[in-house]
Amino acid sequence: MASQKLNDPIPVVSKLKKNVFILFGVLIGLLLLSTIVLAILFSIEKSKTTISIKAVENNLCVTPFCIKAANYLLESIDESVQPCEDFFQFACGTWLKNNRIPDDTGAQDTFNILRTQLDNNVVDILTSELPNDSIKIKAIENARLLYNACVNESAIEAAGVDTILSVLENELGGWPILNGLSWDEKKFNLSNLLLKLREYNNNIIFNCGTSTDDKNSSAYFIRISQSDLALEQRQYYLNETKLTNAYRQFMYDLAASLTNDTTAIDKDVQDIYEFEKKISLFHWTAAEQRARQSEIVRTTIGNLSRLFNTSFDFTNYLRQTYRLANVTLSDNDNVSVSEVEFLRNVSLIIDQHSPRVVQNYLIWRFMMNRAANMPKRYRTIREQFDRVLRGTNAERPRSISCGSYVNINMGFAVAKLYIKKYFDENAKNQSLEMIHNIRSSFIEMLEESTWMDDISKRKAIEKALAIDEKIGYPDYLNSNNVTQLEEDYAQYTFTDSYIHNTLKILKIKSKENFKILRETVDRKAWGASPPTVVNAFYTPSKNQIAFPAGIFQLPFFNKDAPK
Incomplete structure (x- = not known):
């Protein structure tokens, strides 16, 4: 068989083999690159998971709300002050600096x-x-x-x-x-x-x-x-x-x-x-x-x-x-x-x-x-x-x-208008759940106490179970039935004269207070303060707690906050 000369053309079959080898090399390179990328991504996700697991293990909250809440606190404290020397300045110094007293009020909080x-x-x-x-x-x-x-x-x-x-x-x-x-x-x-x-x-x-x-x-x-x-x-x-x-x-x-x-x-x-x-x-x-x-x-x-x-x-x-x-x-x-x-x-x-x-x-x-x-x-x-x-x-x-x-x-x-536009119904359900949990924990503490006699324990538990909780607003305000609302304000009819309206209200309020003398106290009724206030109340005579709709705002409450 004659030998092939160096300058003779390469056979077609040899070209195909060479192309196959090149293609195979490219694929190997892509596979290697993909492996590296996946390894990096896996490492990142593993790191996140590790951080999340550590956060759970350390009882840390890393939700967006918790980060926001932590930021609010960090922006309030003054880290240039030692807490053991002036804790108030440490805890509130930056907040005080960033929140001036408005001209129309005597204080700010x-x-x-x-x-x-x-x-x-x-x-x-x-x-x-x-x-x-x-x-x-x-x-x-x-x-x-x-x-x-x-x-x-x-x-x-x-x-x-x-x-x-x-x-x-x-x-x-x-x-x-x-x-x-x-x-x-x-x-x-x-x-x-x-x-x-x-x-x-x-x-x-x-x-x-x-x-x-x-x-x-x-x-x-x-x-x-x-x-x-x-x-x-x-x-x-x-x-x-x-x-x-x-x-x-x-x-x-x-x-x-x-x-x-x-x-x-x-x-x-x-x-x-x-x-x-x-x-x-x-x-x-x-x-x-x-x-x-x-x-x-x-x-x-x-x-x-x-x-x-x-x-x-x-x-x-x-x-x-x-x-x-x-x-x-x-x-x-x-x-x-x-x-x-x-x-x-x-x-x-x-x-x-x-x-x-x-x-x-x-x-x-x-x-x-x-x-x-x-x-x-x-x-x-x-x-x-x-x-x-x-x-x-x-x-x-x-x-x-x-x-x-x-x-x-x-x-x-x-409040009839306010609760529809600004009050989140989740707040009502979450608050009732929180109150239930607090009450249960309180009763458990009472039962385990050693310094109270049995009669006192029973009375305390009885009172705790009898607490009437009012959350957000009275139920009738969220109803299509407006009879009670209309009856309560039947005398409140006004004109375009502000001073006449003012004097009329004064007389109405006075009579309302006198009229209730002959009425029976409705222990389950919502108190005198409307839902549109930023406050909370306990009424001893009714053993009633009330959290009006107006206070369900940050930083007092948020539906995304941890329990």
Whole structure:
């Protein structure tokens, strides 16, 4: 067989073999590359799994919510401070630095931040287009009418103060400080004046109303106690300060803005202040009220006069007050009297002062609150006082203050809209589950305790099992049946006159409190506070806990948070 020369052409079969070898090499390379890539990916996933397993083993939460929550905490602390040296600065330093106090409030905290958000939500639902199923609900319609009248500044300015001045002169016997020396003290009748002020829901000096009976939580009784002070705390009257000066200036400026006769204002302002200062000396602080619970006296309407040896007839005053709501008191109606010492001493102080001073003071306290319902120039006078009392630098935006006003007075109508737009139903179910778990753990701890006797354990467990939990809102608000809502707000019918609406609400609220005296306490009913508040409550007389819809916001609650 002849040998092949070097320059002879390569046979076709040899070419095919060479191509096969090249292709095979490429495939081997691709396979090797894929193996490397898969190995890297596997390593990454294994690393993630290892981290996840370690997180579980170490009881760590690495969900998006937990990372967000951890970031919130990290952004609040000040790591430049040693916690053992100043724990408050360590825990809150950066939060304090990043959260300034708003001009229209005297403080800032998490509650205030959430309340601001809720206030904005309330304004939104009072001004947005209504859902189809809410258009014909009268309660919601009147809530929006009340809001619109409140924000209508031009109408408020046009109305002026004639309505308020008419109430002062024709219903309350006049405000002497506005009449100069011409005020006739023969008009003065303390009982009638206090009665009329109570009709407008003003408890001044003496506080009276209906409360749940301390001895029988299924019934109501009458309660008499001290009322509040204009400066809130007794200590603020002890020395002359910027606050006491601002308070007297508030009196002077408001009175001067309402009259052309300023001849008696200076003396009247000083007399009013001195009168209240004397009252403040006997005013009980909150700590004193808690410490002296045993001094509360329980009696009846028939025996009330024996308790008070004063010139002021408390018995007749209460009978007339409840008659405003067509409730006739009997001699057997129970009465609880708190701060008896204050009531007796203040009754003596009233006897020692002229009708002019007492009339001036009582009307002043009424007008002090009404300044917020008057045109802008009068609200500004109040605002200047609040800057000293509250530490504010500006009035709240009108839309926010009006939304809050509607929410305070017609909160359940507002909540009807709020829960549909802003409340997550998951929150209700999760909260009930959490409460169940907490209750079970608590009972287990009670049963295992060694320091309690068996009778005490049984009573404690019985009470724990009987706790009535209210989550989010009362069930009727999420129902198509609006009968209860409409009945509750049947009297709340409004016009475009803000001041008339305000005075009407005051009368309604007063009568509502008196009317419930003859009703039976519904221990399962939702409390007085509406769902649209950032707060939570425990009512001892009902053994009830309530978590309103408004508080179900970060950082207090989130459906994605770990249990």
